[in-house]
Amino acid sequence: MKKELMKDNFYEAVNGEWLEKAVIPGDQPQISAFLELHLEIEELLMDLASKWSKDQTGLNNHLLKFVKLHEMTKDFETRDKLGSTPLEPVIKRIENLKSLKDLEKNAQEFMLDGIDIPFGYHVMQDFMNSNNQVLYFGATDLFLPDTSYYHNPETKEQLIGLFKMTTMQVLQLYGLDPEKVNELLEKALAFDELLVPVTKSSVEKADYVSMYNLISKAELIGKTKTFNLSKLANNLVGTEVETLIVTNPAFIDKFEEIINEENFELIKSWMIVSNILGFASLLSEPLRVASGAFMRALSGTAEPQAQEKFAFYQAYNRLSQAIGLYYGETYFGPKAKKDVEEMVYEVINVYKERLHNNTWLDDATKEKAIVKLNKISVHIGYPEELPPTYNLYEVGSYAEGSNLVLESIKWSRLNVEENFSKYNKEPNRNLWAMPASMVNAYYMPTNNQIVFPAAILQKPYYSIDQSRSANYGGIGAVIAHEISHAFDNNGAKFDEFGSLNNWWTEKDLATFKEKSKAMIDLFDGVETGNGPCNGELTVSENIADSGGIRSALEASKKEKDHNYEEFFINWARVWRMKASPQFLQLLLTVDVHGPAVLRANMQLSNLPEFQDFYKLTPEDKMYLAKDKMVEIW
Ligand SMILES: [Zn+2]
Structure with a gap:
């Protein structure tokens, strides 16, 4: 004292x-x-995990699943050997898109698989009637953690520079050639920039009741003629959606100016960059380390997590x-x-x-x-x-032909489907x-x-x-x-x-x-x-x-x-x-x-x-x- x-x-x-x-x-x-x-x-938990990996006596079904997944996350020999290959089919699916119409056709499958698109749906409790669950529509986050960073030219230049430098390394490690990397990044950042004026700041988000903005099907269709959001909503929940909640009305108001055929190459580049960044930690050691570099620099963290700890959390977090x-x-x-x-x-x-x-x-x-x-x-x-998806999840293994990207997609499908099945039901x-x-x-x-x-x-x-x-x-x-x-x-x-x-x-x-x-x-x-x-x-x-x-x-x-x-x-x-x-x-x-x-x-x-x-x-x-x-x- x-x-x-x-x-x-x-x-x-x-x-x-x-x-x-x-x-x-x-x-x-x-x-x-x-x-x-x-x-x-x-x-304590990491000690338990290493004990369980040697002896599974008395473990319940869920813990056995954890042990099996942990076997995969900590096997960096196999992860390094596989390199980028587990992610290639995902990135191919994005590269194969030729137009916004193509994205519209694939949007539902992308959402189910946990592949990032710039906007999406989610079922949550209805603020007006907490006994029911309704559909919410929202847009993606920006590359930088808050809009204020974009409004100050000096900070923006510094942080976008940092983002570029660290992301460039991830994209190159993934296997893209440097010229392609530059082009992708420029376009992805150009798309990110379009989102800045229609994204809420942290201060605006802190007023979370302002997320609740009811919109009718007719209004939605009227404001988003460049992309059939209404059909996507119906398909996801399996019934006709007459009203939904928009978390960020500014985005819907400018939707057609941002999401249109002219901007398709920007959207596509944004999706490639976002998804490589999003999935990279499931790949090899160099990629998982590189994919954390931006946040480490931004938060002043000296070094990446040790491999053993990282592998533990990848299984634990699920x-x-x-x-x-x-x-x-x-x-x-x-x-x-x-x-x-x-x-x-x-x-x-x-x-x-x-x-x-x-x-x-x-x-x-x-x-x-x-x-x-x-x-x-x-x-x-x-x-x-426990969450109902825990019972449904069947963990694979490398020997059975699985890998961490496939496991992530499997897990995403279970959870996204489960989420949409709650539409119009009591929580x-x-x-x-x-x-x-x-x-x-x-x-x-x-x-x-x-x-x-x-x-x-x-x-x-x-x-x-x-x-x-x-x-x-x-x-x-x-x-x-x-x-x-x-x-x-x-x-x-x-x-x-x-x-x-x-x-x-x-x-x-x-x-x-x-x-x-x-x-x-x-x-x-x-x-x-x-x-x-x-x-x-x-x-x-x-x-x-x-x-x-x-x-x-x-x-x-x-x-x-x-x-x-x-x-x-x-x-x-x-x-x-x-x-x-x-x-x-x-x-x-x-x-x-x-x-x-x-x-x-x-x-x-x-x-x-x-x-x-x-x-x-x-x-x-x-x-x-x-x-x-x-x-x-
Ligand atoms: Zn509190």
């Missing part, structure tokens, strides 16, 4: 020694409390929920589950109390908020069900969006559901060896953070059933918007050493953090042995992070979570109890005048 810093930079006071000593792993852009825990789990389930059942267990469950309901009760005592909401809105809170479904540890709310072995947690607004995977229910977030106050500063705040997402600027638009539905009185909604604006202003432009924080991009997470820390602290205060300092210290500890400047800059541009140092310090400055406990005065840098504090939940 650097006690002398507590009043000026609490984050540094708590984490200073750690920050000095922490080493960023060569294959990572950062190290953090999250990542330290992740690396421990990774080691069947992660099955391994997560094994992990949860083996290392988490019913006792810890019960303990955390109790804590979740304690936090929910405190939240309810706080809503009751809330001073800025009308009774009508309060009541609705409490109804929503009571309806939140809580999922802890590991899921009861299965027992399925989780992340494996139990992932150090994370989430709130799903369309299910009004919070999920805490087993992996995050450990030190420093939670431990029976830690004081209750420390646990409340860690996992307690995470729990209350996820609950607060039900009431952040996005979540507050959904009702207790997860449907878009305004349950606010006019006056309260106006106050909430004002308060959200105050939260934007509190963080906006605050310097972090690598650039300013973007208040608008991070507002939902900052509202959740603020509600999280306040409610967790309230719950902690109810404990007999409550200790402010232990609470504050663990709060600051879980946000510790050391990263390359490039990575921090990237996060400032694209991440809806604020920079770690601000998540720790600003939320404490914004807390009256912290100010009182440390007797802060305006001379202290952690001081924020009480009338400047922003309290929402």
Whole structure:
């Protein structure tokens, strides 16, 4: 502890020694409390994987599939011998296209096989009626991670240059001759450029309710005469689609200007480049290393992942929920589950109390908020069900004539077909969006559901060896953070059933918007050493953090042995992070979570109890005048 810093930079006071000593792993852009825990789990899972590859006694069907796939991903001798050949049939299929009409004919098969085309369909829960699932239409992402990079000429030149250089190497390793590579890249980038004005920025995407734009079949047909999107939709879901949701209306409005016969060579080149980049990590060692070079450079990661680790993740990522389930059942267990469950309901009760005592909401809105809170479904540890495609997936082997590209296509077909089969059906709310072995947690607004995977229910977030106050500063705040997402600027638009539905009185909604604006202003432009924080991009997470820390602290205060300092210290500890400047800059541009140092310090400055406990005065840098504090939940 650097006690002398507590009043000026609490984050540094708590984490200073750690920050000095922490080493960023060569294959990572950062190290953090999250990542330290992740690396421990990774080691455990990789040990299990190597044990399983020698002895499969007692493994269930899904784990046996993982073992078989892992045999393929780690066999780099065969991967190197095969070189680019597994991907050649895919690229041939694109090269054989002669016109946009050809692409139209093949679009459905491409989508099923997981071959990138510049736009596509996906079935998801209907925001307006969360008991149903509907069709969403969206366009591809850009080559650079955010539109802002294209708007600054200097950054654009630098990053497009980097993209060109690293991609050129991938295309040459794939086996294309240098002249052809140049031509392909120029055309692919020209197409990418056409998409920039109709692509949402990270800030625009953070307002995720704006993704929901209903369009009728007639409107769709009227705006996209150059490509029969309506027929594609009907074929994919096997029935006549009368309305669908467009995630990005600007793209549909300009569709005919971008997707037309004149631009076909640009589209085709974009598809060749995108798909070689997308599939390259399934090929030889040189190709998998080269295909990660752009992201490594962009994030300031020193070196590629070791081959062994990479091979593990290629198998793990496909069947992660099955391994997560094994992990949860083996290392988490019913006792810890019960303990955390109790804590979740304690936090929910405190939240309810706080809503009751809330001073800025009308009774009508309060009541609705409490109804929503009571309806939140809580999922802890590991899921009861696995994705249905796990049962259907039959893993091949090199001896049986398969390879990793064929496995990827097989897997894609299962999942894409499964996705389209959900059209107009009720969702299965027992399925989780992340494996139990992932150090994370989430709130799903369309299910009004919070999920805490087993992996995050450990030190420093939670431990029976830690004081209750420390646990409340860690996992307690995470729990209350996820609950607060039900009431952040996005979540507050959904009702207790997860449907878009305004349950606010006019006056309260106006106050909430004002308060959200105050939260934007509190963080906006605050310097972090690598650039300013973007208040608008991070507002939902900052509202959740603020509600999280306040409610967790309230719950902690109810404990007999409550200790402010232990609470504050663990709060600051879980946000510790050391990263390359490039990575921090990237996060400032694209991440809806604020920079770690601000998540720790600003939320404490914004807390009256912290100010009182440390007797802060305006001379202290952690001081924020009480009338400047922003309290929402
Ligand atoms: Zn969050």
